[in-house]
Amino acid sequence: MAPRGAPYLDELNPAQRQAVEALDGPVLMLAGAGTGKTKALTTRIVHLLNTGRARPNEILAVTFTNKAAREMKDRVGRLLGQQIEGMPWLGTFHSICVKLLRRHAELVGLKTNFTILDTDDQLRLLKQLVQAASIDDKRWPARMLLGIIDQWKNRCWTPDKVPAGEAGAYNNRGVELYAQYQARLKELNAVDFGDLLVHVVTIFQTHDDVLEQYRRWFRYILVDEYQDTNVAQYMWLRLLAGGHRNICCVGDDDQSIYGWRGAEVGNILRFEKDFPGAQVVRLEQNYRSTPHILAAASGVIRGNEGRLGKELWTEAQEGEKVRLIGHWDGEEEARWIGEEIESMQQGTRGMRPFGLDEIAILVRASHQMRAFEDRFLTIGLPYRVIGGPRFYERMEIRDAMAYFRVVISPEDDLAFERIVNTPKRGLGDKAQQTIQRTARENGVNLVEGARIAVGEKRLTGKGAAQLSFLVDNIARWGRMAGDRDVDHTELAGLILDESGYTEMWQNDKTPEAPGRLENLKELVNHLEEFENLQGFLEHVSLVMDNESDDGGQKVSIMTLHAAKGLEFPAVFLPGWEDGLFPSQRSMDESGLKGVEEERRLAYVGITRAEELCTISFAGNRRVFGQWQSQMPSRFIDELPEAHVEVLTPPGLYGGGYGAAGASGIETRVAEANVYNSPGWKRLQARRDHRPVGQPAETRHAVIDSQAISAHTVGERVFHQKFGYGRIEAIEGDKLEIAFEKAGVKKVVAKFVMGADD
Ligand code: ATP
Ligand code: MG
Secondary structure, three states, X not given: OOOOOOHHHHHOOHHHHHHHHOOOOOEEEEEOOOXXXXXXXXXXXXXXXXXXXXXXXXXXXXXXXHHHHHHHHHHHHXXXXXXXXXXXXXXXXXXXXXXXXXXXHHHHOOOOOOEEOOHHHHHHHHHHHHHHOOOOOOOOOHHHHHHHHHHHHHOXXXXXXOOHHHOOOOOOOHHHHHHHHHHHHHHOOEEOHHHHHHHHHXXXXXXHHXXXXXXXXXXXXXXOOHHHOEHHHHXXXXXXXXXXXOEEEEEOHHHOOOHHHXXXXXXXXXXXXXXXXXXXXXXXXXXXXXXXXXHHHHHHHOOOOOOOOOOOEOOOOOOXXXXXXXXXXXXXXXXXXXXXXXXXXXXXXXXXXOOHHHEEEEEOOHHHHHHHHHHHHHHOOOEEEEOOOOHHHOHHHHHHHHHHHHHHOOOOHHHHHHHOOOXXXXXXXXXXXXXXXXXXXXXXXXXXXXXXXXXXOOOOHHHHHHHHHHHHHHHHHHHHHOOOOOOHHHHHHHHHHHOOHHHHHHOOOOOOHHHHHHHHHHHHHHHOOOOOHHHHHHHHHHOOOOOOOOOOOOEEEEEOHHHOOOOEEEEEEOOOEOEEOOEHHHHHHHHHHHHHHHHHHHHHHHXXXXXXXXXXXXXXXXXXXXXXXXXXXXXXXXXXXHHEEEEOOOOOOOOOOOOOOOOHHHHXXXXXXXXXXXXXXXXXXXXXXXOOOOOHHHHHHHHHHHHHHHOOOOOEEEEOOOEEEEEEEEEOOEEEEEXXXXXXXXXXXXXXXXXXX
């Protein structure tokens, strides 16, 4: 029976309740997708709070993305029926470690105002070191070193802990450069992402008092997506949970998809060994997907060896089969999906209408997004891209942030290097070298070095005057940033104006300049949401999944990796072609293991879908500007036939809009590739066995081709949903119709029939 005032427990099944109510001691929830692991974890937090076991600040809860953290916080508030006073320690590993490290930075030789470098900064720094070490960076690119160092940090190896077996890395110089890199970071008062964890683990390992303090502090620890923790994260958790052992981890070995980033699915399998007496809870009922979707996902993941193996069942209605469709190229695939989404909004093929918010497109590689973004922009279909390079990666934004960084932390040499001659201040390479040299000789940062170089007249002329002006400004802005009476948003605008940065773009005549100025404005606007500049900079270095939102309904586009833990009523999975998915890289680099990780990614993808899952592939794809013919993914073979319906692309059988954009030869080549591929032949065979009476694809093709020519402006028509109206304008296959009851609306032509006047 639920304790009084715990209605949230009634929403759970018995296994979930067990995991929620076992508040003390180690608990592992190991279960397949959509079985309510995250729900149970969230409810556990609510239960801890509701039973008075812990206050919000005594709970350490780790999620995989910031978005997931926000959602969890919201849900806790809702279930508890009251707004909680923040949960300061609910976040990602990285966001939590930033906070911890700020409190104890001095223990690893940093100051509290350290900066967090991104990949670009890291690379720039490593390039300098590689050059200084006279290493041929064509043969030994700095990027490679970056990858090696990241992997070492994932394993929590500081330079002195890199095992002998790894010493040969990077032409025998890897460890030495790693040590130099760490020393340089310290000088810069900076850390990279990997350091956030490594430093905190180091502090815990070397300062018992600090560790003890946090063990007392974090009375309960909860971890979602445990299968994707790396060794450093695992060590961190083990250290913190080592005292009271009140740790609850949830995960799914079949969804481990970050092996390439050092995640070790072994962590989940070791849990019972590390925490003897752990309660292990297994969940088998899936609450997310229809039986067809579940069966398709299970069929694919069955191809992996060494699984723990789990059976999933659901009470959901049977619903639609997983839909499979081949296209002749990637553009056609994007076009079809765009059209399909438009139709789905109205309800198509006998299905209910879907809102745009209910639809997601999950791609294997972010470069696939471009085709969809282009297409959706063309047809005016609202979409949002979740994760990946966007706003904050733009040049003007990075410049502006470099200004903010150097103002907040003058030790940030990389930021200073970025802005010292942007806008142009007459400080060329030679002048910058003089600044570097002066700084080195005096053992100071570049800002200080610049001041000395000017003072000692090592630099003269117009450049020197401008530099001196900049250096004074940085100091002044820094004082303002520390002044509580100065509004940080205004300060940010002031910095961009007084530095001449805004003016630089105002004077710029390239077509991009106006957009850049808008972005800068947007940046300053966005600052208002933060307490100060430092908080904002921290936020930017941590957000992987920010989205600018105008509140309207949008289709979501994201990578399969970013989709982990999420769910959508309708999911499109495009690009299921060997080489793209599974990716060539995973096959080349890790062989069978790589393909298995890709297969788990396929499982993650299919299991995001609640009602409708559509998988597609193209016969041709342009890869880095070159046309390549593609083979359907091996994972398509693994889809169990009984749960799949094959649709025919309108472009292939001469009908529909598909053939319109391509030259005859291109079409033939593309069709030949699709038709002749074993995958297509297989699909063809399946299609022919389809039960009669489901002519979905032919209907689709025929109606499409008619729609465009079938109507004229002024014609009276009938629409299934909006009734009678008169066509006011025709745009491709979209009609603007003044409906007699529903007003003026844009609708897709295929849902419109001619009506008598
Ligand atoms: P994933 O492995 O994909 O992260 P998960 O195991 O974390 O999945 P949740 O996201 O927690 O699964 O739950 C999936 C869906 O099922 C959610 O919509 C959730 O609200 C719902 N759900 C979970 N448990 C129950 C339950 N006992 N009764 C009804 N619905 C539930
Ligand atoms: Mg989950």
